Amino acid sequence: MKVRVFVSLKNGVLDPQGRAIHHAIEGLGIHGVEDVRAGKMIELEVDASVTDAQLEEMASKLLTNTVIENYRIERVQP
């Protein structure tokens, strides 16, 4: 089963990577973009033995800096 973990910066945390992307988009001549936030996506292939609690543990201990980031776990139905 495929699982995706999405990690994004919390509101209020400065995002220089997002700002750089926003600036570059305007350099393309596209002016309808109001905000850009950069985050991470981690795709895991797991077997049936992996529990929701283990996924939470991976996401919170390894994949996310919970001081400045939020995460969301999505199980992709096969």
Next chain:
Amino acid sequence: MKVRVFVSLKNGVLDPQGRAIHHAIEGLGIHGVEDVRAGKMIELEVDASVTDAQLEEMASKLLTNTVIENYRIERVQP
């Protein structure tokens, strides 16, 4: 309207970040994970003037190295 662009490595491209995460997950004592791939997620807040063609242009020219990465664009319904 919110738009998310997901960028992931193409199949066959080595992913040292994903391997490091996989190794760390096993270090937590979780052994049911078969594969890990690390990717990016970019969240954009756009107004109604931004067309699908412009989103494609941003994704392919700025956000993705199309030699080694794929992208997927998702418009989030408000």
